[in-house]
Amino acid sequence: MDIAVETRALRRVYKTRSQEVVALDGVDLRIGRGERFGVLGPNGAGKTTLIKILVTLLLPSSGAAFVDGLDVVTQFRELRHRIAMVSGGENVGFGMLKVKEQLWMFSQFYGMPSNPAKRRIAELLERLGLSDAADRRVSGLSSGMRQKMNLIRGLITNPRILFLDEPTVALDVGAARDVRDEVRRWMAEDPTRTVILTTHYMMEADELCDRVAIVNRGRIVAQGTPSELKQQVQQNAIVDIQLSPGRRLLDALREVDGVAGASVAEQDGIDRFTLLLSSDAALGGVMRIVEGSGREIRGLQKREPTLEDAFVKLVGRGMAEEEQG
Amino acid sequence: MSHPSAVRIFLKTIVARAFPRFVGSYRNRTWIVTETLLPLIGTIAMIYVYRALHAPARYLGFVVLGGVLLAFWQNVIWAMATQFFWDRGQGNLELFAMAPTSLAAILLGMALGGAYLSLTRAVTVLIVVSVLFGVAYSTSGILPALGVFILTICALYCLGMLLASVFLFYHREAWHLADALQEPIYFLSGFYFPIRSLGAFVGGVGSLIPLTLGLDAIRQLILPGTPQFIPLHWEIVAVVGQIVLYAVLSQVSLRYLERLARQDARLILRST
Ligand SMILES: Nc1ncnc2c1ncn2[C@@H]1O[C@H](COP(=O)(O)OP(=O)(O)OP(=O)(O)O)[C@@H](O)[C@H]1O
Ligand SMILES: [Mg+2]
Numbered sequence: 054m055d056i057a058v059e060t061r062a063l064r065r066v067y068k069t070r071s072q073e074v075v076a077l078d079g080v081d082l083r084i085g086r087g088e089r090f091g092v093l094g095p096n097g098a099g100k101t102t103l104i105k106i107l108v109t110l111l112l113p114s115s116g117a118a119f120v121d122g123l124d125v126v127t128q129f130r131e132l133r134h135r136i137a138m139v140s141g142g143e144n145v146g147f148g149m150l151k152v153k154e155q156l157w158m159f160s161q162f163y164g165m166p167s168n169p170a171k172r173r174i175a176e177l178l179e180r181l182g183l184s185d186a187a188d189r190r191v192s193g194l195s196s197g198m199r200q201k202m203n204l205i206r207g208l209i210t211n212p213r214i215l216f217l218d219e220p221t222v223a224l225d226v227g228a229a230r231d232v233r234d235e236v237r238r239w240m241a242e243d244p245t246r247t248v249i250l251t252t253h254y255m256m257e258a259d260e261l262c263d264r265v266a267i268v269n270r271g272r273i274v275a276q277g278t279p280s281e282l283k284q285q286v287q288q289n290a291i292v293d294i295q296l297s298p299g300r301r302l303l304d305a306l307r308e309v310d311g312v313a314g315a316s317v318a319e320q321d322g323i324d325r326f327t328l329l330l331s332s333d334a335a336l337g338g339v340m341r342i343v344e345g346s347g348r349e350i351r352g353l354q355k356r357e358p359t360l361e362d363a364f365v366k367l368v369g370r371g372m373a374e375e376e377q378g
Numbered sequence: 379m380s381h382p383s384a385v386r387i388f389l390k391t392i393v394a395r396a397f398p399r400f401v402g403s404y405r406n407r408t409w410i411v412t413e414t415l416l417p418l419i420g421t422i423a424m425i426y427v428y429r430a431l432h433a434p435a436r437y438l439g440f441v442v443l444g445g446v447l448l449a450f451w452q453n454v455i456w457a458m459a460t461q462f463f464w465d466r467g468q469g470n471l472e473l474f475a476m477a478p479t480s481l482a483a484i485l486l487g488m489a490l491g492g493a494y495l496s497l498t499r500a501v502t503v504l505i506v507v508s509v510l511f512g513v514a515y516s517t518s519g520i521l522p523a524l525g526v527f528i529l530t531i532c533a534l535y536c537l538g539m540l541l542a543s544v545f546l547f548y549h550r551e552a553w554h555l556a557d558a559l560q561e562p563i564y565f566l567s568g569f570y571f572p573i574r575s576l577g578a579f580v581g582g583v584g585s586l587i588p589l590t591l592g593l594d595a596i597r598q599l600i601l602p603g604t605p606q607f608i609p610l611h612w613e614i615v616a617v618v619g620q621i622v623l624y625a626v627l628s629q630v631s632l633r634y635l636e637r638l639a640r641q642d643a644r645l646i647l648r649s650t
């Protein structure tokens with residue numbers, strides 16, 4: 054395999070006045086050229102830290118990282134020609150510039166000849182359906198348009214490796230789909246391009262990534278193709294239960310014999326629990342706990358495993374916030 | 379892999395970073411008041427103070443030239459030196475830093491984009507006050523004075539780059555320091571009176587600020603009768619020396635502090 058990114062025992066500690074935070078704790082990764090690689094993890098897992106080290110903005114505390122064969126610590130000047138990064142929700146640039154002006158400005162920091170840069174910008178604006186916004190001021194863009202503009206910024210300079218840190222966070226369904234479609238199209242144009250993206254959205258990782266690493270508390274707890282990861286939960290029964298609000302149940306459910314993982318997400322005043330059972334027999338224990346709590350069952354389904362279920366099993370909890378109560 | 383040369387990137391970066399500053403001042407014109415009317419009032423107020431004190435007529439010329447250079451000094455301190463501090467807050471700094479360009483070029487571009495504001499301000503003060511109060515200049519000194527002026531501005535921008543790198547790292551402390559030093563610096567660099575009046579020691583300390591000697595040299599050239607601090611040619615040599623000194627120091631410190639910033643996570647905004 055031709056390697057695009059490699060890390061060895063990568064570790065990063067943040068020191069603040071009051072404490073030390075271990076953000077990455079021995080990360081070993083090998084990402085092949087041409088891969089669409091996803092990094093999945095809950096809040097604070099270390100995803101952004103990993104990206105910032107790979108794009109030369111942050112030094113590792115120990116360990117090593119190579120991008121496109123270059124050491125991120127010592128060969129960062131050469132490396133900076135070959136990479137780009139776009140983060141979700143970023144608000145960069147200058148609000149009073151027009152969209153096309155702002156994109157041109159960033160291309161100049163890479164020394165691109167002006168006219169080819171302008172042509173490329175027009176072409177990418179067209180592709181993302183932003184041609185009409187080319188002359189609008191950056192400050193007047195909707196968040197979806199802004200994020201598409203940011204993605205274009207990352208693509209103008211033809212990076213060998215593109216880093217996307219939660220590129221669709223807080224976007225509506227349509228804008229998120231446009232962003233993902235463009236990433237796919239850009240990758241399809243040249244099989245030697247590589248994308249590394251972090252995300253909170255399982256569906257995004259499942260749909261967009263060839264391979265995924267699941268990160269928790271600064272460590273990689275699993276990696277593989279989405280279907281390999283799903284296979285980890287293939288022998289489990291997946292049960293969704295919807296309950297009326299009530300006292301906290303998650304810990305009790307995790308204690309039940311035969312429950313391999315449990316997560317909950319609140320939606321429209323209903324707590325949606327997802328349980329991974331190592332055998333159907335465990336359902337009896339679960340029902341006893343639920344009935345004992347006095348909470349009302351609003352629905353119960355058994356279904357095929359998803360990447361989210363694999364995540365719950367590996368990390369022990371869901372991607373969404375923990376149960377309130 | 380072949381890339382555009384470093385020189386090419388450097389020059390393109392200067393132009394590209396000057397652009398938003400330039401466009402911004404065109405699209406938002408409140409600066410016309412803040413950059414011309416207000417400094418004009420400040421300079422005129424100073425002139426009335428000198429009049430009330432019955433200062434010799436040539437002091438009016440000192441005040442005008444001081445007001446001219448003050449415009450550039452404020453651009454360097456409040457726009458250039460603090461630039462990275464704002465850029466980080468916007469998330470721009472990380473994109474500037476991870477591009478294969480130099481932070482020095484970003485700073486120079488930003489300063490250049492703002493220089494014409496300073497120039498407008500300087501020219502307004504120069505012409506309006508000189509005409510209103512009938513300040514006379516020696517015409518033969520004007521061209522050499524222009525040369526000294528350009529050298530002084532170069533030295534000043536090199537100092538600005540040095541300060542910007544210091545701000546990047548010690549932003550809060552640097553902020554307070556710049557604020558606290560503002561008045562003493564106005565005093566030490568003799569914006570409103572000849573530096574000679576400060577005596578050799580204080581004048582010598584003040585001479586570390588590139589404006590001090592440049593301003594004194596310009597005054598000697600076009601306001602005959604200015605008390606001499608040190609001989610004119612030495613002042614010019616000193617300003618050229620400052621260009622070299624501050625250019626080298628700022629490069630060293632930008633590189634050193636960029637590394638330190640990568641180590642201490644100071645280039646990036648904390649996201650969580
Ligand atoms: N500049 C910093 N100084 C101190 N601690 C930091 C800093 N940046 C991140 N951290 C801490 O390091 C850990 C990892 O943070 P990081 O931003 O890499 O996580 P993440 O996986 O990107 O999270 P999220 O999903 O919320 O974006 C967290 O505990 C965070 O609080
Ligand atoms: Mg993050």
